[in-house]
Amino acid sequence: MENFYQFGALISAITFSSAGIFIKKINTRNFFSIPFYEGLFSIIIILIIIGLLNNWQEILSDNSSFIIINFIIAASLSSTGTMIYIFSLSKTSIGIALTVCAAVNVLTASSYDYVINSISFDIFFFFGASLIIISIFILNIKSFLIKSKINSLGVFGAILTGFLWGSAVFFNDKALIESNIFTASIIRSLTAMVVMFTTSIIISKKINIIDDFKLYKLFLITVILLFLSNIIWFVSLEYTTGSLTTIFGSSAPIFGIILGYIFLNEKIGKVELLSIIVAICGIAVMISL
Numbered sequence: 001m002e003n004f005y006q007f008g009a010l011i012s013a014i015t016f017s018s019a020g021i022f023i024k025k026i027n028t029r030n031f032f033s034i035p036f037y038e039g040l041f042s043i044i045i046i047l048i049i050i051g052l053l054n055n056w057q058e059i060l061s062d063n064s065s066f067i068i069i070n071f072i073i074a075a076s077l078s079s080t081g082t083m084i085y086i087f088s089l090s091k092t093s094i095g096i097a098l099t100v101c102a103a104v105n106v107l108t109a110s111s112y113d114y115v116i117n118s119i120s121f122d123i124f125f126f127f128g129a130s131l132i133i134i135s136i137f138i139l140n141i142k143s144f145l146i147k148s149k150i151n152s153l154g155v156f157g158a159i160l161t162g163f164l165w166g167s168a169v170f171f172n173d174k175a176l177i178e179s180n181i182f183t184a185s186i187i188r189s190l191t192a193m194v195v196m197f198t199t200s201i202i203i204s205k206k207i208n209i210i211d212d213f214k215l216y217k218l219f220l221i222t223v224i225l226l227f228l229s230n231i232i233w234f235v236s237l238e239y240t241t242g243s244l245t246t247i248f249g250s251s252a253p254i255f256g257i258i259l260g261y262i263f264l265n266e267k268i269g270k271v272e273l274l275s276i277i278v279a280i281c282g283i284a285v286m287i288s289l
Contacts, residue, residue: 008236009248010283012229016249017256019225021263022218035082036196036207038223039189045227046185055182070175071184074168075191081164083199084157092154093143099136100158101165102250106133108166109246116170119241124285129247131282136253139275169242172234181234188230247286254279 050056088097106129113119137144176184200207237245254276260266268276 007287008232009240009245010251012233012236013249013252014255014259015225015229015232017252017259019222019229020252020256021259022222022225033207034219034222034226035079036193036200037219038226039193039196041223042185042189042227042230046182046189050182064178067175067179067183068187070171071179071187072191074171074175075188076195077164077168077171078188079192079195081161081168083195084164085161088154088157088161090154091157092151093140093146096140096143097154097158097161098253099133099140099144100155101162102136102253103133104159104162105166105169106162106243106246106250108163109169110243112166112170113241113243117173117241119243121243124288128282128285129243131278131285132247132251135275135279135282136250138271138278139253139257141271166246169237169246173237173242176234176238181231181238184234185231244286248283251279251283 085097085101088101110121110129114121172184197207199205233245233249236248257266257268257272257276261268
C-alpha cells in the first residue's frame with residue numbers, strides 16, 4: 001500500500017509538470033496571478049467537497065490551534081520560498097537554481113526525518129535519491145559550465161528556497177499526523193493568496209486574469225492541474241515520509257521534458273535522454289524499497 005502512495009507523489013510531480021506546460025503556453029509574466037487564483041479555486045473546490053461529504057463537524061473539531069499554526073507556518077515557508085525562487089531566477093539561470101533548490105530541498109526534508117522524526121535510511125534510499133538529484137544535474141549541466149550564468153546571490157537564493165520548502169514539508173507532515181488534507185489545503189491556499197496579494201502590492205504588480213477566452217481556458221486548466229498536484233501531494237505526504245514525498249516531487253523537471261516533447265514538440269537530446277534514464281532508475285530503486 002505504501003508503494004501506492006509513493007506513486008501518488010509521482011502523479012503529483014506529473015500534474016505539476018503538466019501545469020508548467022500550460023503556463024508556458026499562456027506565456028504570462030505575472031507570477032502572482034496563477035498562484036493567487038489557484039488558491040482561490042482550491043478553497044472553493046475543497047469547501048464544495050466538504051459540503052457534499054457533510055464533513056464540517058469533523059474538520060472543525062479535529063483541528064487544534066497547534067495544528068493550524070503548523071499548517072500556517074508550512075504555507076508561509078512555502079510561499080516565501082516561491083518568492084525567493086522567483087528572485088533567484090532573476091539572478092541566475094533556471095538550470096542552476098532548479099538543481100541547487102532540488103538538492104537542498106531533499107537534503108533538508110531528509111535531515112528533518114532523520115534528526116527529529118528518527119527515521120533511518122538504508123543504502124538503497126541514498127542511492128535512489130542520489131540518482132534523481134544527479135538526473136536533474138545532468139539535465140542542467142550546461143548551465144554549470146557557463147560561468148556567466150552562475151551568480152552567487154542567485155545560488156544563495158536557490159539554497160534558501162530549498163531550505164524553506166524542505167522545512168515546509170516537515171511542518172505539513174507534522175500537522176497531518178493529527179489533521180486532514182482538507183484543512184491543509186484550505187490553509188495553504190489562504191496563506192498563499194495573502195502572501196501573493198501582499199507581495200503584488202509591495203512591488204506594484206497587479207493581480208489580473210486572462211481576458212482572451214482561449215487563454216482563459218488554458219488558465220483554468222492550469223489552476224486545476226495545480227490544485228490536483230497539491231491535493232495528491234498532501235495525500236502522499238499523509239501516508240509516507242516527508243523525505244520520500246520530496247524526492248519524488250523533485251522528479252518533476254524530468255517529467256517536464258517528456259511532456260514538453262509530447263505536447264510542445266520540444267526536442268530531447270542525448271543529455272535530456274540520459275537524465276530521463278538516470279531519473280527512472282532512481283525512481284525504480286526508491287519504489288522497490
